[in-house]
Amino acid sequence: MNVKQSKNPFEVTLTLMTWLIVIVLWFIFTNVGEMSSLLLPSPQVVWQTFMNIVQNGYGNVSLWQHLSDSFVRLFWAVSLAFITAVPLGLMSGYFSKFKAIVDSIVQFYRPIPPLAYYALLILWMGIDDGSKVTLLYLAAFAPIYIACVAAVNSVSQDYILSSKSLGASQKDVFTKVVLPACMPDIFTGLRTAMGFAYTTLVAAEMTAATSGIGWMVIDASRYLRSDVMFVGIIIMGITGIIMDGGLLLLENKLVFWKGKD
């Protein structure tokens, strides 16, 4: 049985201390030594740049616009992936003939780095959001699809048999037993997909874009604005954590039984 343990106060302190030390070391290196601020800006400079970007934006676009551009792309891509990958994955898990059709295609494109076919997508769909959303969609699709196939195959046979002996029809077995039994795995797939799509998003914006948090970093690098790059990277890290935390909260609410049976 896999019991979720809450973090004890000592471990929380350890985590906080780790970050404190990282920041202190960063501070000492950049303020005492002869470190060029072009290579490694000091924490104060990064903080000032952050406040400046919050107030004035970057590249004539406000920070919120950069963030929302990125997240709208991410949201559409992952939502579309969820809506299509869940039914396809469940069907593949349920019907082996269906799997024979769909599975090999997914297995073929899954290991290819998304940026490898991004050039093609840009060629076909232009440099706008269409190609980016499609790229992220493909990145998010595979983890959800694969989680669904595995989930169906790991549903306990006794769950299915017992429901049939209680009078469940074929449709009841699917909607009232198989689907809820798959929910925890589907959620894990969703979280993996979100993480993978997010990584791809930043890479995509770095290749071709005029806004977005990834674009901000790559644009700053052209002008050697390492302070802006730092701000962008830190924001990406923190939003990534917040996003996963949000999904985790949702997961604990929606699939509260996960790991308890």
Next chain:
Amino acid sequence: MTKETPLIELNHVSMDYGQGAESVLALDDIDLEIQKNEFLCILGPSGCGKSTLLKIIAGYQQPTEGEATFQGKVIKGPDWHRGVVFQSPTLYPWLSVKDNVGFGPKVRGVKKDKIDQITDQFLDQIGLLKDKDKAVFDLSGGMRQRVALARVLANEPEMILMDEPLGALDALTRLNMQKLIRDLWHKNKNTVMMITHDVDEALSLGTRVIVMSKQPGTIIKTYDLDYTYQALEKDNHRVKVDEQYLEIKNDILDLINADLNEA
């Protein structure tokens, strides 16, 4: 007991797993009738095909030869007239205790207030009415198995099949569960077929006990007993162990051991 059409009838049932040289004969030419209101216990060493027998009656598997009928009709698949209690409870963790018990009536389209009434009634019978809104993963093993029992009873099936339902429980919980199963069987006038590997359990619950042999599974002996009725009448609900009881117990153990040594 009046002899009417038997509830379950097995005619020359055989079950073969696998094909060709690797095939294993799990059941060989079984003839069996189960009457209404019986409490049939099936004993035998592991691998004697007793679970296969249960799966055929439940409708999970089709016999390779012979036929199994329920109320005169050939069993084609599982349905709610024959409820099954598994060794592990198989409760649905996404449903509360109450919703687990109400699962059968719900998928059969029973009206909501009627479902509430049925679930309350059977949760009360198993003594878990106060826990009806709990999550099933918060219950102990014995309590879960009681809920699994109530879930089957809630459908008021013609027949209840139990596959070593108490196998995973500790000795004291087992005794309490045996009493509960006996009481419920008597009160609700059920027909039960229970697989067990515990001779005492079989003798103290069954109105009939069948001993099966190891591969290929055949019925080697049948006992008609009334210890379970005696236990119902006594205050402490336990079987009085007399000379005859011990003789039968020894007899059964000899049968099973002789069969095991032969192989």
